[in-house]
Amino acid sequence: MSRNLIIGGLLSLLVVLAALVSFIWTPFDHAIMDIPNKLQTPNATHWLGTDHFGRDIFSMIMVGARTSIAVALVAVGIGMSIGIPLGLTAAALNGSWLDELIMRGNDLVFAFPSLVIAILITAIFGAGAVNAIIAIGIFNIPVFARITRGAALTLWQREFILAARVAGKGAARISTEHILPNVANLLIVQGTIQFSLGILAEAGLSYVGLGAQPPTPSWGRMLADAQTMVSFAPHLALIPGTAIILTVLGLNLMGDGLRDWLDPKLRVART
């Protein structure tokens, strides 16, 4: 196991643990306001200080991790569960009108940056965590469809697939029994990358007010709240920012490390 995998794995584990622990314990109730103790810098009682309402930042960060992870995880789930079957189908029917249709559809979705999708969805259904998930999820679909199709296409040329066809297996069975297990590594690695992109996207969306709504704490909105106070209380912006950076950094390092560990053949400079 590489250093990347260990550091990245530990960082990611830390964030997931913080999110899980927050369900049963946080130092303070993240929603309790304590105006007399507002805007405290980090100290022994409030480990990371308090915000402009006197809420404990450490607790808010822990609960905010839940929002980030939930949104990014479900969005990756949407992307995988729709994108992978599409990619497998396109590869199995390579050259057919269905393949063409799927790939053109992919191009179309790619023309909408995720934020633009989010804006469209918000214009229709209003802002909220669920709509942020849908927006990021839709953006993930073509990513997984392309990767799956690309990797599957080269596999279809291989002899063991020919053997499976000779044995009488249909395209659907070959796709699920032979192609899918062989592209799984690639998809897991891409999954961690999309997961980290999802965390960034969620932060961006809730920063502009299109993500999780109050009182659900989210790192992006903590930053939005901090913006007007950054001149006299910089820790309000520094702490959630650091949380986002460490999480994304951890996931990216883990993705790099996983790729090297799962498949040495794929060891190329990460782009």
Added chain:
Amino acid sequence: MISLAVASLVIFFVIEVAPGDPASFMLGLNAQPDTVAALRSELGLDQSKFARYASWVSGMLRGDFGTSYTYRTPVAGMISDRLWVSLPLALYALALSTLIAFPAGIYAAARRGKTGDMAVMGATQLGVAVPNFWFAMMLVLIFAINLRWFNAGGFVGWDKGLLTGLHSLTLPAISLALPQAAILARVMRSALLDILGEDFMRTARAKGLSRRQALWRHGLRNALIPVLTIIGLQFSFLLAGAIIIEQVFYLPGLGRLVFQAISARDLIVVESVVMLLVFAVITVNFLVDLAYALVDPRLRSRT
């Protein structure tokens, strides 16, 4: 072309299913039904969906984006005003990102595995992880609030001179550019490393070129193909990223326009801005395809 047509259909009908009638929204809760009906017919909302779609698209082809529901001014004018902020910002950021990424990527590739390479790769790893709007806040804290080199927000306008205008876009452009530069530097490095392993590079060395000469004359040009692809992709991220960064710096760009339009249910503005963004992305991708042919003569016959 087909993608544009399909995209316009998707945008129009997705927004049309939006709950909330703009006319009743504009007139408030106490409006009389006949006033609402009058406004609906004035805005053309009483026509069928297909008739409205047809007039929207044919209008756009003539450069007429319709009239804003709330401001009662032509959408085209509103958009072009804002575009004078958003487009220069995206281009400025693109230029900065390329200026940072190319030297960094080439430097790292030339010193593969050495300390310099490790430092650049470490920096890019961090750069990819930093949310650009947070980075923007930190820039404001350091360079606007503490050092007072720049304004914390707002845009002075181009009539004060090109340099003054650029000056007020500098912090936003840097914050947009750095995360993209990190990605681009990585692509540049890995593309160069792939090229360095090619036979023609060995030939170039064998005919007496130094490592440096071979890299500049043969390596760089060949590495540009994947780099161009990423630059094209990044343009859409820059335009979208600009929407968020405009919020940080209170810039009167397209992003602000869209958020105001959403809260006022000014659907025609939302539709037009989104359509414009999609149009920009598709056009840039087309330009990138054309640029391939410039960089790589082998691709000319095929296209």
